Amino acid sequence: MTDLCGGGMEGLWSIAVVLLPVWFSVMIGFIMIPAMFGLSLGVTSVYIQILVKILEWATLRIERGHREQPTLSVPAPLPFGLIQREGGSMEQEMGELRRYRTQSISRGEFALSDSFYFYIKGLESIVDDQVTQRFSSEELVSWNLLTRTNHNFHYISLRLTIIWGLGVIIRYCVLFPLRITLAIIGLTWLVIGTTLVGFLSNKRLKNWLSELVHLMCYRICARGLSATIQYHNKENKPQKGGICVANHTSPIDIVILANDGCYAMVGQSHGGLMGVIQRSMVKSCPHVWFERSEMRDRNAVTSRLRAHVAAKTNLPILIFPEGTCINNTSVMMFKKGSFEIGGTIYPVAIKYDPRFGDAFWNSAKYNMVNYLLRMMTSWAIVVNVWYLPPMTRREGEDAAQFANRVKSAIAHQGGLLDMAWDGSLKRAKVKEAFKEQQQKMYSSMVMGKKGRNSQEPHTESTRRQ
Amino acid sequence: MGSRASTLLREEEIEEIKKETGFSHSQITRLYSRFTSLDKGENGTLGREDFQRIPELAINPLGDRIINAFFPEGEDQVNFRGFMRTLAHFRPIEDNEKNKDHTASEPLNSRSNKLLFAFRLYDLDRDDKISRDELLQVLRMMVGVNISDEQLGSIADRTIQEADQNGDNSISFNEFIKVLEKVDVEQKMSIRFLH
Numbered sequence: 001m002t003d004l005c006g007g008g009m010e011g012l013w014s015i016a017v018v019l020l021p022v023w024f025s026v027m028i029g030f031i032m033i034p035a036m037f038g039l040s041l042g043v044t045s046v047y048i049q050i051l052v053k054i055l056e057w058a059t060l061r062i063e064r065g066h067r068e069q070p071t072l073s074v075p076a077p078l079p080f081g082l083i084q085r086e087g088g089s090m091e092q093e094m095g096e097l098r099r100y101r102t103q104s105i106s107r108g109e110f111a112l113s114d115s116f117y118f119y120i121k122g123l124e125s126i127v128d129d130q131v132t133q134r135f136s137s138e139e140l141v142s143w144n145l146l147t148r149t150n151h152n153f154h155y156i157s158l159r160l161t162i163i164w165g166l167g168v169i170i171r172y173c174v175l176f177p178l179r180i181t182l183a184i185i186g187l188t189w190l191v192i193g194t195t196l197v198g199f200l201s202n203k204r205l206k207n208w209l210s211e212l213v214h215l216m217c218y219r220i221c222a223r224g225l226s227a228t229i230q231y232h233n234k235e236n237k238p239q240k241g242g243i244c245v246a247n248h249t250s251p252i253d254i255v256i257l258a259n260d261g262c263y264a265m266v267g268q269s270h271g272g273l274m275g276v277i278q279r280s281m282v283k284s285c286p287h288v289w290f291e292r293s294e295m296r297d298r299n300a301v302t303s304r305l306r307a308h309v310a311a312k313t314n315l316p317i318l319i320f321p322e323g324t325c326i327n328n329t330s331v332m333m334f335k336k337g338s339f340e341i342g343g344t345i346y347p348v349a350i351k352y353d354p355r356f357g358d359a360f361w362n363s364a365k366y367n368m369v370n371y372l373l374r375m376m377t378s379w380a381i382v383v384n385v386w387y388l389p390p391m392t393r394r395e396g397e398d399a400a401q402f403a404n405r406v407k408s409a410i411a412h413q414g415g416l417l418d419m420a421w422d423g424s425l426k427r428a429k430v431k432e433a434f435k436e437q438q439q440k441m442y443s444s445m446v447m448g449k450k451g452r453n454s455q456e457p458h459t460e461s462t463r464r465q
Numbered sequence: 466m467g468s469r470a471s472t473l474l475r476e477e478e479i480e481e482i483k484k485e486t487g488f489s490h491s492q493i494t495r496l497y498s499r500f501t502s503l504d505k506g507e508n509g510t511l512g513r514e515d516f517q518r519i520p521e522l523a524i525n526p527l528g529d530r531i532i533n534a535f536f537p538e539g540e541d542q543v544n545f546r547g548f549m550r551t552l553a554h555f556r557p558i559e560d561n562e563k564n565k566d567h568t569a570s571e572p573l574n575s576r577s578n579k580l581l582f583a584f585r586l587y588d589l590d591r592d593d594k595i596s597r598d599e600l601l602q603v604l605r606m607m608v609g610v611n612i613s614d615e616q617l618g619s620i621a622d623r624t625i626q627e628a629d630q631n632g633d634n635s636i637s638f639n640e641f642i643k644v645l646e647k648v649d650v651e652q653k654m655s656i657r658f659l660h
Contacts, residue, residue: 082495082499082658082659083656083657083658083659084657084658084659096653097648097653099647099648109620109623110604110620110621110623110624111624112587112624112628112636112641112644112645113645113648113653114607115527115583115586115587115603115607116583116648116653116654118525118526118527118531118607119527119531119583119586119654120555120653120654120656121521121525122521122522122525122527122528122531123531123552123555123656124656125519125521125522125525126516126519126522126531126552127496127499127552127656128499129519129520129521129522130521131519131520131521132502132503132518132519132520133502136502421520425520429517429523430520430523430524434524435523435524435525435526435528435609436609436610437524438524438525438526439526439607439608439609439610439611440609440611442526442607442608443608443609443611443612444611446608446612446620447612447616
């Protein structure tokens with residue numbers, strides 16, 4: 001008996017050993033070859049449609065579950081925040097507080113109730129503020145059957161749990177090995193291909209081949225993430241000698257954009273695997289990699305970028321002016337450095353669909369490897385890319401104002417919140433200058449409209465200006 | 466992430482907080498979510514630096530005073546109960562509470578308790594009087610460097626003159642209430658939840 005079982009097992013095993021690689025290579029072939037030529041077999045779109053149906057069913061099932069068991073009382077995420085905030089300006093609000101007084105507000109002066117304005121604003125920000133939530137993943141309105149987004153969703157029904165379990169198996173055992181293989185193939189091809197192209201001397205042939213190699217590799221990588229990308233307004237695609245700016249959500253942004261065009265990358269030169277990739281990329285066409293020490297010198301950075309842009313045959317450079325990853329619900333302050341280089345700016349808005357996978361890289365919580373693993377075990381990456389019409393700096397507009405104008409355009413197109421806060425608040429403290437601004441505003445209210453002519457400002461010797 | 470958060474808050478605790486503060490069940494769970502997202506050290510308590518990480522609070526001229534209000538005398542950490550107790554002062558007064566007769570102890574968000582909270586933000590040394598110095602301190606925090614010492618001093622003097630009724634050159638809690646009796650405290654010192 002045992003002999004038979006043993007023999008059976010061995011037989012199965014040998015069949016598996018033979019079939020598995022065959023199946024694997026067939027799959028890879030079916031995915032890679034079309035990817036290299038920019039064609040699509042339509043498999044991904046069918047997959048997405050099936051997913052959407054399943055997720056919609058899951059949403060309905062969860063809602064029904066909530067109605068049947070109200071004691072679960074699971075709070076759904078709030079798109080408009082937790083609390084109602086008064087929209088009035090400082091003057092308006094304080095004026096209302098001061099209404100109990102007989103003197104009018106234009107006479108200035110202080111009222112004991114003035115501090116109430118600051119108290120309420122402070123407490124409102126403790127309960128719910130606009131900034132800190134941008135540095136963590138967006139909460140979904142309904143669960144998308146991924147464990148990692150399961151914040152408040154409890155057990156609802158057996159069927160839902162089975163589907164979720166099936167999902168885990170499919171994602172980790174089927175999709176994940178496939179995607180990893182594709183990613184490795186893609187990156188290897190990039191290194192080999194660009195090095196080979198680097199040996200050519202004929203300029204035109206070199207450029208053409210280099211673009212081809214880059215595109216192929218990024219397309220394979222995109223397949224490696226099951227990425228479905230919709231490009232809008234392709235007529236505004238960035239041209240050579242220009243600067244492409246986009247909102248930043250994750251390192252994958254580069255793969256997303258480079259699927260449709262060739263860009264010159266800008267960044268810090270790393271060691272290790274990244275370094276190998278970077279060095280080989282430079283062999284086939286110019287990218288701009290900075291040493292860590294160079295990055296501190298803003299003038300050096302700007303002049304190198306300017307030189308690159310000035311050579312009109314160079315590929316457009318790709319810059320993310322926010323400087324850090326934001327969670328794709330808002331666009332934060334654009335650093336003006338990129339806008340001082342000159343040349344034409346091609347803004348691009350990128351918006352991920354959060355139902356299929358959370359693309360935001362929370363660099364405080366997850367390192368790069370962890371993040372890529374999470375990406376490869378999501379359902380898919382579905383993203384919309386809008387190319388906006390090119391912009392240039394107007395007469396009399398300084399770099400910061402220009403940056404804000406571009407930021408608003410991108411936020412408006414992508415349906416994101418336009419925020420003036422700096423993305424570096426993720427790690428750094430907010431500048432004192434903003435507090436001083438508020439103090440100044442309040443002081444002018446206290447002094448009234450007669451102005452501050454008869455007094456000198458209080459000076460503290462230790463005060464930093 | 467809020468996943469661990471809502472499972473760590475037990476039903477009994479939620480009931481106790483509900484009784485003490487008057488917040489609803491869903492408001493408490495949401496505020497707990499907020500509490501844990503601010504608690505970067507993940508040890509169940511908030512320190513002053515956790516509050517200062519909120520940019521909008523950091524630029525508030527009275528931010529430090531507000532943060533202090535959360536921490537009991539001499540302590541550096543506040544737990545969720547303490548957090549809720551302080552926030553409870555700013556819960557709106559519901560209609561069915563307005564005319565309740567106060568046989569039970571006064572709710573944390575009554576008009577008089579709201580004013581007491583504001584009074585204590587002025588009265589640092591808790592001697593139940595806002596002295597000229599204490600008033601000057603708050604004024605200085607609000608105006609920064611933009612007004613001179615003498616100007617500020619005379620503003621403080623005028624304010625105390627207006628409010629002071631027993632001639633002790635400071636503002637007691639009753640005098641404070643009297644000055645502000647026409648202010649719509651219920652409306653202006655409340656945070657309205659959308660759910």
